[in-house]
Amino acid sequence: MIHSDMAMPNNLKIDEEKYKSILKYIKLNVTDKYDFPQEIVQIDGITIATLGNFSASTGKPKSKKTFNVSAIVASALSGKEVLKYKANLPACKNKILYIDTEQSKCHCHKVLHRILSLAGLPTDQENDRIEFFVLREYTPDQRRDIIRWALHEENNIGLVVIDGIRDLIHDINSPSESLDIINELMRWSSYYELHIHTVLHLNKGDDNTRGHVGSELNNKAETVLQISKNMENGNISEVRAMHIRDKEFTPFAFEIGKDSLPHLVNDYQFKINKRDKLTSYVDMTEQQHRSALEITFQNGPVVGYQALLDALKKGYDSIGYARGRNTLVNLCKFLLQHEAILKDGRGYSFNEKFSI
Template identity: 70%
Template sequence: MKSLIDMRNGAKIDGTNYKLLLKHIRLNVTDKYEFPPEIIKVNGTTVATLGNFSASTGKPKSKKTFNVSALVASALSGKEVLKYKTILPQGKERILYVDTEQSKCHCHKVMQRIMKLAGLPVDKEDDRILFFVLREYTPEQRREIISCALQEEENIGLVIIDGIRDLIHDINSPGESLNIINELMRWSSYYEMHIHTVLHQNKGDDNTRGHIGTELNNKAETILQVSKNAENPNISEVRAVHIRDKEFQPFAFEINEDALPQLVNNYKFTKTKEKISSYADMSNEQHLEALECAFKDKQSMGYQELLDSLKTGYASIGYARGRNTIVKLCKFLSNINVLIKEEQGYIFDKEPLCSGSSLV
């Protein structure tokens, strides 16, 4: 087994090692395997299993750590917290929580929050949770500390890495990103536990940051998104953006007077408009909505003004594109007689869109 561990840590594989590895890596059709224990659920939907990893993403200050605190509190209490129901199997009851960003003072608040959510005393240590503060260490040292902890500590079933970005130097490095994702896969599989990581999203869109975000999306069992409500920033919404099981009903939480997250009951989610890949795939209703926005309070307009208005109108329905695409869109609409060029400029004729027949 020691030779197997060494190879997992990067040792070269030769003929002798290959023979030792073969019984571990070869899959036989006659083998019997049990499905890995499902340890985290939301409304009956499996979010996490042993031997896999997942992630929470969101923009800065979206309360990602509050969300993770609820997940951990559920594991400690065995009760549902927010919408998380976390059950760690016997022999895997312990939790390793690693924070790479915050000071000890702030991490202490997080730990106390977890204990309070779990209904546990804050004046007594609980051996089931190990909380590491790794802010002052290098990325290499952080990975080594985690690796050593997993080797030395027994009965770890859940690992939280709040700040996976800080385990590498460059989030846009394909090599570093692939290496740390491979590390997560090795750790979770070899030690038969689940790893839940936290990573920021880009400020300008909902994509996870850097190449490491791309790798997380491709390899993780589940990606949870925590986002602020656009109208009420005190409310955070939680939904699954990537999940292997069926999607669960999103839920929302707010921070109460005790600085603890609590569910917002009867919360109504605003449906987001689906992304549109091509103007040729749009329905008549979508074109009509965009063009009515573009021609708002205008009977006709010149070509350049038309392009600017089309860009604004179609962006309002979720189809934001550059000039070249808008020029092609303008030609498309002219060919189907929705845009008509007259002496005073271009006018909008909605009749073809209201006829009930497809434009394409």
């Protein structure tokens, strides 16, 4: 520790002043009040994006990730619900910056046209609320510099889309590069008080996000959406939460219509893969319980304990959790303790506001 300025070189004095400034900025005081980050994108009332954070869409090639992102952006532009997304940007931050790193201008033009069409906005005139940059021709370092300058020059940006993050680094498996770009996303989103949504491919052989950057993304992102192609109908894509800080939303599906736009598939039935079947109800996610209970109580409240066990069997069978009476009895106790099921006399009902 240095006790006297006489022993301190001039350059170290400058560093000390910078440190004091940073320390003042980062110090948390219990007496101060901090506003909760503004929620800007929701699905069925469940928050998936807030200002000051970042999220991602992931999926294998041709899974329609860009179509999914287009719906998010279209909702942010229009304030309307698009697919299942309902976005609301604050008036002081109602501009959108869309960065594409891999497609040609021709293909990017189709994306921009799609976004405006989904938003119900004119496609024959420019919209001053969205800036679309095509960075295919630039190096990873140049792309990052361009994004930095764009954020520095425009004060009203509330949503940034980076399709895709892999092209902002040289080596997707480099721990140092991956950590640097994720830290950059956290710094940009926090410093400029905006939300960044990025796109990253999944591995071809499994459902893990690609490379070391994928691991960092999973650890730090507010929400990671997984877009999967239906194996029987390639025109349908499924959207579910891979990681989410809020409670999980009910998965949904969309298909591409004759107008080349994504449309919600109503009453879509999700199939459960054998590898997704769980060995214990304790290990299930809240969304898995919710899906099973929606089937259990699809006809309303159930009267009688045995009728409840029968309904639970049907509900949990539907998600691939087929068990005998003893397990169902313990499952019933578990659900009652967590108030997912409410008991009133001999009747049992589903509490949709439960939390596990």
